[in-house]
Amino acid sequence: MLRAQGRAVHQGDSGWVPVFVDREQSISLMSVGFLLEQPDEALVWRGPRKNALIKQFVSDVAWGQLDYLVVDTPPGTSDEHMAVVDALRPYSPLGALVVTTPQAVSVGDVRRELTFCRKVGLRVIGLVENMSGFVCPHCSECTNVFSKGGGEELARHAGVPFLGSVPLDPELTQSLEDGRDFIQDFPDSPAFPALSSIAQKILSETPVGLS
Amino acid sequence: MLRAQGRAVHQGDSGWVPVFVDREQSISLMSVGFLLEQPDEALVWRGPRKNALIKQFVSDVAWGQLDYLVVDTPPGTSDEHMAVVDALRPYSPLGALVVTTPQAVSVGDVRRELTFCRKVGLRVIGLVENMSGFVCPHCSECTNVFSKGGGEELARHAGVPFLGSVPLDPELTQSLEDGRDFIQDFPDSPAFPALSSIAQKILSETPVGLS
Numbered sequence: 001m002l003r004a005q006g007r008a009v010h011q012g013d014s015g016w017v018p019v020f021v022d023r024e025q026s027i028s029l030m031s032v033g034f035l036l037e038q039p040d041e042a043l044v045w046r047g048p049r050k051n052a053l054i055k056q057f058v059s060d061v062a063w064g065q066l067d068y069l070v071v072d073t074p075p076g077t078s079d080e081h082m083a084v085v086d087a088l089r090p091y092s093p094l095g096a097l098v099v100t101t102p103q104a105v106s107v108g109d110v111r112r113e114l115t116f117c118r119k120v121g122l123r124v125i126g127l128v129e130n131m132s133g134f135v136c137p138h139c140s141e142c143t144n145v146f147s148k149g150g151g152e153e154l155a156r157h158a159g160v161p162f163l164g165s166v167p168l169d170p171e172l173t174q175s176l177e178d179g180r181d182f183i184q185d186f187p188d189s190p191a192f193p194a195l196s197s198i199a200q201k202i203l204s205e206t207p208v209g210l211s
Numbered sequence: 212m213l214r215a216q217g218r219a220v221h222q223g224d225s226g227w228v229p230v231f232v233d234r235e236q237s238i239s240l241m242s243v244g245f246l247l248e249q250p251d252e253a254l255v256w257r258g259p260r261k262n263a264l265i266k267q268f269v270s271d272v273a274w275g276q277l278d279y280l281v282v283d284t285p286p287g288t289s290d291e292h293m294a295v296v297d298a299l300r301p302y303s304p305l306g307a308l309v310v311t312t313p314q315a316v317s318v319g320d321v322r323r324e325l326t327f328c329r330k331v332g333l334r335v336i337g338l339v340e341n342m343s344g345f346v347c348p349h350c351s352e353c354t355n356v357f358s359k360g361g362g363e364e365l366a367r368h369a370g371v372p373f374l375g376s377v378p379l380d381p382e383l384t385q386s387l388e389d390g391r392d393f394i395q396d397f398p399d400s401p402a403f404p405a406l407s408s409i410a411q412k413i414l415s416e417t418p419v420g421l422s
Contacts, residue, residue, distance in 0.1 A: 001316065008359065040319075040322050040323060040326060041323065041326055042288040042323040042324065042326040042327035042330060043288060043323070043371060044288050044293065044327055044330060044331075045256030045289070046258050046289070046290050046293065047257050047259070047289075047290055048258070050289070068350055074285075074286070074287060074331065075285070075286075077253040077254060077255050078256070078257070078258075078261070078289075078290075079257050079258055079289075079290070082257065103387070103388060104387075104388045105386055105387065108251075112253040112254070113253065114250060115251060115252055115253040116253035116255055119255060120255075129283060131312050134345060134354075134356060136347040136348060136349060136352065136354060137352060137354055138350050138352035138354070139347060139349050139350035139352065141347065141349035141350065143345075143347060143348055143349070143381055144381060145345060145356075145379050145384065146381075146384050147381075147385065147388055168356050170355060170356050170357075170358075173314055173356065173357050173358060174358065176314070176315075176316065177314060177315045177316075177358055179272050185347075196317060211334065
């Protein structure tokens with residue numbers, strides 16, 4: 001998505017130097033993918049080895065001065081999630097942004113994710129519903145491909161802020177597939193105001209410099 | 212999906228008795244969800260504890276005479292996957308049915324899943340592309356919400372059988388949400404022939420009694 005495939009991580013004086021996505025070095029990335037010789041290889045690692053690498057990604061990378069550190073985790077409440085929470089605890093993380101899709105099966109999983117946050121003392125910044133309705137590009141009618149409203153209902157029930165819904169948007173998918181600039185290429189896409197409004201809410205909730 | 216929520220697993224003479232979904236007892240289920248007092252609780256378990264339970268689900272459940280044992284795993288190549296492969300190895304499992312969605316990000320993950328199968332010596336029965344195009348119920352035009360064809364291309368590239376594509380189908384989602392009988396309620400749904408054809412291919416590839 002960020003056209004960073006095949007880039008390499010180097011060892012610098014103060015740790016691993018992350019991969020810079022843009023010329024201004026405003027976004028830097030770290031991923032286990034950068035450390036593999038074959039990016040298509042499966043990483044058949046058990047929990048303890050993954051946990052150790054997650055800790056290294058926090059402590060041994062020369063992140064420099066960051067406004068935000070975003071950790072994208074897999075779904076679930078397993079080793080990775082515990083390791084991330086443990087590794088970030090000394091830095092008082094702002095909290096968890098929890099994403100669901102509208103259908104009941106997904107909402108059930110995410111309800112357990114919220115329980116996990118409560119158990120480990122991680123604040124929930126808010127909940128987002130993704131893949132929320134599809135506006136047909138041929139007839140402009142909206143269909144709720146995966147039902148609708150499950151995310152908002154869960155947020156209300158769990159007492160966490162609901163930050164908004166992002167519709168299914170083939171233009172967004174296409175941009176991500178091609179590593180293109182979605183905002184520049186599709187300024188009228190229905191996903192854009194949704195994503196922008198969610199980002200604004202997060203930024204106003206979590207001002208840079210507070211933590 | 213199977214209206215089995217809230218059901219309980221009992222200890223019988225020859226092990227845990229699984230939950231029967233239908234009156235004919237043609238489908239029996241086992242899930243950690245049946246063992247929890249609070250089904251919404253997060254199971255904050257590290258790898259070894261999960262691995263032990265997966266082994267128990269194979270060895271300590273009174274499965275009786277089965278035609279097929281289907282294990283639904285999360286995405287990835289982690290503890291759960293290794294534990295399932297280890298636990299089933301003595302029974303010579305028929306293989307892995309690998310499901311992807313069409314977009315490149317998902318196909319990349321599934322490519323690593325195929326590498327995993329090769330590494331652990333698990334045959335790949337075939338690959339399925341899910342969420343493959345959406346037929347608008349208002350105007351009948353098809354849109355590739357998440358691009359298209361990634362699954363088939365991956366199967367060709369990896370030299371594994373491609374079993375078919377299942378379109379996004381709001382009627383299927385609705386049936387699953389309500390625990391209704393999809394085949395009976397929506398015999399004309401576009402997902403039905405797709406799912407039926409895939410099931411036929413799997414059955415002809417993996418006849419009961421061979422393993």
